[in-house]
Amino acid sequence: MTNTAASSATLPGAPLTYLQGYPPEVVQRIVGMQQRDGLAAWLRSRYTQAHTLRTDRALHDYVKDLRKELLRGAPPLSKVAFDSKLHIVKNALGTHTTVSRVQGSQLKSKREIRIASLFKETPEEFLKMIVVHELAHLREREHDKAFYKLCTHMEPAYHQLEFEVRVYLTHLELGGQALWPQGRPNFMKD
Numbered sequence: 001m002t003n004t005a006a007s008s009a010t011l012p013g014a015p016l017t018y019l020q021g022y023p024p025e026v027v028q029r030i031v032g033m034q035q036r037d038g039l040a041a042w043l044r045s046r047y048t049q050a051h052t053l054r055t056d057r058a059l060h061d062y063v064k065d066l067r068k069e070l071l072r073g074a075p076p077l078s079k080v081a082f083d084s085k086l087h088i089v090k091n092a093l094g095t096h097t098t099v100s101r102v103q104g105s106q107l108k109s110k111r112e113i114r115i116a117s118l119f120k121e122t123p124e125e126f127l128k129m130i131v132v133h134e135l136a137h138l139r140e141r142e143h144d145k146a147f148y149k150l151c152t153h154m155e156p157a158y159h160q161l162e163f164e165v166r167v168y169l170t171h172l173e174l175g176g177q178a179l180w181p182q183g184r185p186n187f188m189k190d
Contacts, residue, residue, distance in 0.1 A: 017173060018166040030167055034174050043168055043179055047123035050180035054120055056081040063113060063131050067138075070154040074138045078110040084117040093119070093165075094130045111138065121180050126168070129161035 019027045033039040053059050060080040067074055086092055094115045101108050113134045119127045132155045140147040151158045172178065 016170055018169040022166075030170055031174070034171060034176065039167065039171050040176055040179055043164070043171065046164070047125065047180070049123065050121050051124035051127055053124075053127065059115065062127075063135070066128070066131055066154075067135055070132075071135055071138060074135070075109075075111055077113055079112040081112075081114055082117045082120055083114040086114055086116045092116070094134045121178060122165075122168070123180065125157075125161055126165050128155060129158060129165055132158060133162075 016027060016031070019030060030039065033042060053062055059082060060077075063077065063080045067077065083095075086095065094113065097112050097114075099110045099112065101110075113131070115127070115130055115134070119130055132151055135154065136147055136150045140150055148158075155161065168179070
């Protein structure tokens with residue numbers, strides 16, 4: 001679906017960045033729920049509270065534990081952090097990077113995962129979906145069939161969670177307030 005097709009089912013001037021590619025009837029239903037203030041209630045009924053991971057250290061431990069449990073033998077991560085600029089700069093919710101440096105006669109690689117700070121105040125299921133996505137990049141670089149098969153192996157509800165994260169981001173994009181807890185995330189402020 002093109003951006004103009006998504007726009008025709010939305011509020012004037014709202015491009016609905018996160019629902020591109022979904023059928024127009026799905027987009028229209030989400031927009032209709034938002035206009036009737038039903039989207040926030042639906043999301044809150046599905047997810048009642050945010051996770052408690054607030055520091056980079058806690059996030060690192062969480063990701064390390066998931067990597068050990070779900071991707072035995074995957075390379076270790078040198079850094080895992082929340083990144084307040086990630087969403088603004090790269091229009092990404094999470095990134096996986098490999099940094100290579102020459103040390104003497106050897107080439108050393110370090111792998112990093114950064115998660116948009118927006119996910120500090122979301123349900124654990126949303127955070128886990130983003131982390132699973134980035135962990136899958138340890139094995140599969142491209143977003144292809146093998147990549148998504150690995151994502152669903154690590155999190156069977158991956159596709160549903162991805163959709164619900166997109167619905168939440170659309171809620172914010174259309175001017176809705178952050179649902180867990182109060183206030184709007186920094187990237188949405190004018």
